[in-house]
Amino acid sequence: MKKTKILLSGLLLASATAMMAQGAKNIRINEVLTNNTASIQDDYGQNHAWIELENTSFTTYNVRGMYFTTDRSVLDPKMSVPERIKRMSVIPSGDPRTQIGGHQHLIFYCNSNPAQSKLHLSLNVPLSEPLWLGFYNGNATELIDSVTIPALAADQSYARQNAKSWAVKSAENVTPGIENFIKTDETKDAYLKREDPHGFGITLLAMGIVFFCLAVLFVFFWVFGIIMRNIEMAKKVANTQPIKPITKTVEVTHDLAHATGNILQDGLKTKGIDKEVYIAVISMALKQYQDDVHDVESGIITIKARETGWTDEGSQMTHFSKPVIPTQHHAPKIPTTPEIR
Numbered sequence: 001m002k003k004t005k006i007l008l009s010g011l012l013l014a015s016a017t018a019m020m021a022q023g024a025k026n027i028r029i030n031e032v033l034t035n036n037t038a039s040i041q042d043d044y045g046q047n048h049a050w051i052e053l054e055n056t057s058f059t060t061y062n063v064r065g066m067y068f069t070t071d072r073s074v075l076d077p078k079m080s081v082p083e084r085i086k087r088m089s090v091i092p093s094g095d096p097r098t099q100i101g102g103h104q105h106l107i108f109y110c111n112s113n114p115a116q117s118k119l120h121l122s123l124n125v126p127l128s129e130p131l132w133l134g135f136y137n138g139n140a141t142e143l144i145d146s147v148t149i150p151a152l153a154a155d156q157s158y159a160r161q162n163a164k165s166w167a168v169k170s171a172e173n174v175t176p177g178i179e180n181f182i183k184t185d186e187t188k189d190a191y192l193k194r195e196d197p198h199g200f201g202i203t204l205l206a207m208g209i210v211f212f213c214l215a216v217l218f219v220f221f222w223v224f225g226i227i228m229r230n231i232e233m234a235k236k237v238a239n240t241q242p243i244k245p246i247t248k249t250v251e252v253t254h255d256l257a258h259a260t261g262n263i264l265q266d267g268l269k270t271k272g273i274d275k276e277v278y279i280a281v282i283s284m285a286l287k288q289y290q291d292d293v294h295d296v297e298s299g300i301i302t303i304k305a306r307e308t309g310w311t312d313e314g315s316q317m318t319h320f321s322k323p324v325i326p327t328q329h330h331a332p333k334i335p336t337t338p339e340i341r
Contacts, residue, residue: 027145031160035049039155042109043116048120052108053105053107065090074087152168
């Protein structure tokens with residue numbers, strides 16, 4: 001039992017770790033500005049280099065505990081985790097803004113003091129120099145995303161165009177906190193081609209619509225089948241129950257007709273011999289049919305009274321009743337008072 005619990009705990013931990021890793025892979029570096037002179041300012045009115053993250057999924061994910069780094073030495077697989085963490089800047093917890101909603105963006109300020117805000121990092125970002133930027137998971141070993149940024153002029157940014165390509169944006173086209181490329185004259189087909197170059201998104205969307213329609217049709221026909229079965233059952237009950245007495249009467253009549261036919265055939269074969277017997281049998285059959293025909297009707301019981309002399313005799317069995325003159329001459333006389341001898 002203990003081994004089973006340990007196994008289940010291990011499976012749950014592995015599943016949770018896999019789900020977290022899958023959610024972390026939906027976070028990517030979206031735009032970077034290294035030389036900020038006239039771009040956005042922080043809460044203290046200061047200009048800092050900034051990094052923008054984007055959540056590409058539809059679910060919320062918390063990036064607290066993840067790491068930024070500009071030191072390429074962390075790519076050495078032989079480097080220990082503690083040594084790698086020393087060369088990284090962690091995203092602290094305690095700020096609800098680190099929970100990035102689906103298709104939302106979050107900006108972190110670099111070359112700053114983390115004491116000012118949870119979104120301020122001490123990450124060293126050189127001005128106007130080429131730069132490698134890595135984004136690591138909370139284990140400090142899994143590289144989630146990385147980009148090599150060229151030397152940028154003041155207020156220029158390096159922004160992602162799609163899954164693989166990047167472009168330098170001029171100061172007037174920098175888009176912190178929103179999508180990088182917004183074109184009012186861009187067609188829907190061009191937008192889909194830019195955002196989903198391999199067609200995976202549109203394929204999943206089409207399959208989802210098809211399966212949803214199939215599920216709706218399945219539920220509709222399932223409910224329709226239940227309704228139709230109940231209607232057919234109700235029709236069978238309504239059509240079967242009332243004709244039971246009629247069916248019984250027809251069966252009795254058929255049996256009598258068959259018996260009468262057999263008797264007449266036998267009478268013809270015997271040339272009328274014992275015709276009195278046949279007539280008597282037919283009469284008895286007809287009499288039985290007349291007496292029993294009502295009993296086959298549903299809910300009807302036929303009771304026939306039988307005349308006896310017991311009523312006259314029973315009324316004289318107690319001296320509290322008045323003497324009753326028998327209705328039949330052979331009824332015994334019962335004295336109402338004791339005889340004195």
